[in-house]
Amino acid sequence: MEKRVVFRSAWLPYALLAPQIAITIIFFFWPAVQAAWYSFQLQDAFGLKTEFVGFSNFATLFADEHYLASFKTTAVFSLWVAVSGIVISLLLATMADRVLRGALAYKTLLIWPYAVAPAVAGVLWAFLFAPSVGILTYGLRQVGVNWNWVLQGDQAMLLVVIASVWKQVSYNFLFFLAGLQSIPRSLIEAAAIDGAGPLRRFWTVVFPLLSPTTFFLLVVNIVYAFFDTFGVIDATTEGGPAGATQILVYKVYYDGVKASDLGGSSAQSVVLMAIVIALTAVQFRFVERRVQY
Amino acid sequence: MRVRLLAAALAAAGAFAAPAQAQKEIQWWHSMGGALGERVNEIAAGFNASQSDWKVNAIYKGSYPESMTAAIASFRAGSPPHIVQVFEVGTATMMAAKGAVKPVYQLMKEAGEPFDPKNYLAAVAGYYTDTKGNLLSMPFNSSTPVFYVNKDAFKKAGLDPEKAPKTWKEFEADAAKLKAAGQECVYTTSWPSWVHIENFSAWHNLPIGTKSNGFGGLDTRFTVNSPAHVKHVAMLGDFVKKGYFSYAGLGNKGDAKFAGGECAMFTGSSGAQANIKKLDKFPFSVNFLPYHDDIKGAPQNSIIGGATLWVLSQKDKSVYPGIAKFFTYLSSVDVQVKWHEQTGYAPITNAAYDATKSSGFYDQNPGTDVSVRQLNYKKPTANSKGLRFGNFVQGRQVIEEEMEAVFAGKKNAKTAMNDAVKRGNDILIQFQKANK
Numbered sequence: 001m002e003k004r005v006v007f008r009s010a011w012l013p014y015a016l017l018a019p020q021i022a023i024t025i026i027f028f029f030w031p032a033v034q035a036a037w038y039s040f041q042l043q044d045a046f047g048l049k050t051e052f053v054g055f056s057n058f059a060t061l062f063a064d065e066h067y068l069a070s071f072k073t074t075a076v077f078s079l080w081v082a083v084s085g086i087v088i089s090l091l092l093a094t095m096a097d098r099v100l101r102g103a104l105a106y107k108t109l110l111i112w113p114y115a116v117a118p119a120v121a122g123v124l125w126a127f128l129f130a131p132s133v134g135i136l137t138y139g140l141r142q143v144g145v146n147w148n149w150v151l152q153g154d155q156a157m158l159l160v161v162i163a164s165v166w167k168q169v170s171y172n173f174l175f176f177l178a179g180l181q182s183i184p185r186s187l188i189e190a191a192a193i194d195g196a197g198p199l200r201r202f203w204t205v206v207f208p209l210l211s212p213t214t215f216f217l218l219v220v221n222i223v224y225a226f227f228d229t230f231g232v233i234d235a236t237t238e239g240g241p242a243g244a245t246q247i248l249v250y251k252v253y254y255d256g257v258k259a260s261d262l263g264g265s266s267a268q269s270v271v272l273m274a275i276v277i278a279l280t281a282v283q284f285r286f287v288e289r290r291v292q293y
Numbered sequence: 294m295r296v297r298l299l300a301a302a303l304a305a306a307g308a309f310a311a312p313a314q315a316q317k318e319i320q321w322w323h324s325m326g327g328a329l330g331e332r333v334n335e336i337a338a339g340f341n342a343s344q345s346d347w348k349v350n351a352i353y354k355g356s357y358p359e360s361m362t363a364a365i366a367s368f369r370a371g372s373p374p375h376i377v378q379v380f381e382v383g384t385a386t387m388m389a390a391k392g393a394v395k396p397v398y399q400l401m402k403e404a405g406e407p408f409d410p411k412n413y414l415a416a417v418a419g420y421y422t423d424t425k426g427n428l429l430s431m432p433f434n435s436s437t438p439v440f441y442v443n444k445d446a447f448k449k450a451g452l453d454p455e456k457a458p459k460t461w462k463e464f465e466a467d468a469a470k471l472k473a474a475g476q477e478c479v480y481t482t483s484w485p486s487w488v489h490i491e492n493f494s495a496w497h498n499l500p501i502g503t504k505s506n507g508f509g510g511l512d513t514r515f516t517v518n519s520p521a522h523v524k525h526v527a528m529l530g531d532f533v534k535k536g537y538f539s540y541a542g543l544g545n546k547g548d549a550k551f552a553g554g555e556c557a558m559f560t561g562s563s564g565a566q567a568n569i570k571k572l573d574k575f576p577f578s579v580n581f582l583p584y585h586d587d588i589k590g591a592p593q594n595s596i597i598g599g600a601t602l603w604v605l606s607q608k609d610k611s612v613y614p615g616i617a618k619f620f621t622y623l624s625s626v627d628v629q630v631k632w633h634e635q636t637g638y639a640p641i642t643n644a645a646y647d648a649t650k651s652s653g654f655y656d657q658n659p660g661t662d663v664s665v666r667q668l669n670y671k672k673p674t675a676n677s678k679g680l681r682f683g684n685f686v687q688g689r690q691v692i693e694e695e696m697e698a699v700f701a702g703k704k705n706a707k708t709a710m711n712d713a714v715k716r717g718n719d720i721l722i723q724f725q726k727a728n729k
Contacts, residue, residue: 042723042726042727043727044386044389044390044727044728045365045386045390046365046368046369046390046392046393047368047369048390048391048392048393049727049728051727060719060723064716064719066694066716131541132477132478132539132550132555133553150540150541150542150546151533151540151697151700151701152701153701153703238543240542240543240693240694240697241542241694241697241700241701242694242695242697242698242701242703243694254687254690255687257358257362258358258362258686259684259686259687259690260361260362260365260386260684260686261684261687261723263727264723
């Protein structure tokens with residue numbers, strides 16, 4: 001027999017859901033619809049003259065090769081952030097899982113960076129890597145590396161990736177650690193008795209069992225790289241040099257907020273929205289099937 | 294100072310205590326942080342103490358783009374501030390917003406306040422007047438790029454510390470000597486486009502765009518890919534390669550590099566000297582920007598940066614006379630002299646300049662008058678009056694991106710400046726469409 005609590009009242013479930021729905025509508029749907037609406041308009045900054053221009057904003061956008069380059073930049077950036085973030089945190093989590101003494105201290109220290117705001121993380125790394133006074137720059141100079149991210153696009157990209165990953169590793173770490181601890185010891189011990197070494201145990205037992213966590217983190221990390229890293233970039237490279245770190249969300253902000261180009265900025269955010277919806281759909285539809293739960 | 298502030302506070306308190314007449318408030322949004330913000334508050338307090346009908350509230354709203362965006366947003370929401378400080382690149386956007394702004398010349402005329410644009414420094418007022426010579430916003434803080442030399446570094450390299458290079462040729466010769474003497478950072482700059490494109494153009498009497506740099510209409514297009522521009526940018530790229538130019542980044546990032554004593558030469562805002570002086574790490578000189586002596590007519594005059602005060606259209610028209618009174622107070626000689634001397638910004642009126650000069654301030658503080666002399670070097674031409682390009686926040690970003698590509702050795706100067714013009718023109722066309 002099914003054991004379920006059923007609300008008999010017709011309105012109570014709706015009333016209970018109402019706050020959540022209201023928040024979703026006011027803070028998510030309404031702005032999204034407004035962005036979509038603005039993306040079809042040509043407006044001056046003050047909104048004195050508004051003209052419906054159909055897809056003209058999108059046409060302008062896709063005719064701009066620098067906008068297209070921004071896609072590539074975003075793809076490269078997100079991939080780096082998500083993959084290296086997950087790999088590093090998985091490594092740290094496996095290590096922390098084996099530690100017996102002082103485990104709490106390790107864990108606490110590893111979780112700390114998550115409490116740092118993205119902008120602060122950005123500034124921190126920018127200082128360490130500052131082209132002339134940074135301590136890490138000094139070290140790199142000693143080993144013969146000419147470090148100057150203010151001018152070198154690849155280095156600027158590396159800097160924002162490092163800052164973004166550093167911040168996100170804690171989050172990934174927490175989930176991996178929880179995932180590792182939920183794997184029954186007996187499974188690993190059985191594998192050990194059968195003669196599997198630590199590496200083999202990891203790849204054949206632990207990693208498959210962690211796949212739901214990994215998959216979840218992949219989605220979260222890509223969304224993080226797409227949106228939340230804005231603060232890191234704004235505080236360090238501001239999209240430069242020569243657009244080398246201008247990811248899509250930063251361009252949306254710059255054009256909309258700093259340059260008061262509402263139509264163009266809205267069109268960009270609609271495109272961004274479409275990308276994230278598509279990415280999430282693909283991930284859940286195709287990747288999730290191959291994940292063992 | 295303290296006594297005066299106290300008096301102001303007492304006067305303000307007195308005004309509250311005896312509201313015989315209802316006092317009207319004027320909201321003034323500005324972007325002057327730190328010490329500059331204190332000066333702004335003093336101006337507001339001084340005005341409030343000088344009369345009892347009006348009360349100016351100076352409110353710090355963040356950086357220039359932030360306060361401009363905030364003002365636009367609140368205009369769209371129906372409750373704009375009365376006065377907003379807008380930086381020079383936002384000028385075209387404000388000007389095109391007919392109906393959203395109240396032109397200052399109209400405001401002053403309607404209120405019957407004495408107001409003659411001729412009293413204002415030509416290089417300052419010219420930037421903000423329409424084609425008929427009417428001043429549309431109230432000049433407030435104006436600076437211009439100047440050329441700084443670290444005298445210690447010059448001495449170390451065996452150069453005469455009192456002789457700053459005047460032309461780019463001399464500059465290169467000195468740079469080579471500095472480099473040979475082991476100077477790590479020979480030269481750096483702040484505001485790449487403002488210094489090396491916009492002011493470079495004015496200083497050499499070259500157009501930045503058609504239609505008198507945009508003053509003549511919205512159908513203006515960029516011309517920064519002229520042979521002279523390409524040559525200058527190529528020279529900078531070459532300097533990077535030779536190690537004469539350590540690029541510091543966008544905005545005022547170069548300021549700290551020079552003020553910290555790292556670089557021997559520096560181009561940046563005249564407003565930067567206050568901070569260099571405060572850090573006091575080395576003796577320095579303030580000089581005219583170097584020029585190319587093979588370009589005819591150079592040097593001409595430099596153009597300003599900084600911000601002006603725009604009056605936004607109000608539903609309640611009865612506040613306009615109060616704003617006009619405040620502007621009269623703001624441009625009075627005493628207020629301007631103090632502002633100029635304390636902040637390093639250019640004085641906005643000729644009278645304030647003369648008063649500062651006759652008081653001997655420039656003799657005691659060498660270098661402080663370089664900005665004014667450079668702005669006034671020759672009578673401004675159509676090329677050196679200023680610039681007025683729509684969405685120039687984006688336009689400048691495009692130009693700087695292309696400059697960075699040259700500095701990084703990714704593009705040659707010609708391709709980069711052609712691309713800057715092409716991309717910049719797309720932005721101008723978009724602006725023209727949105728504001729026709």
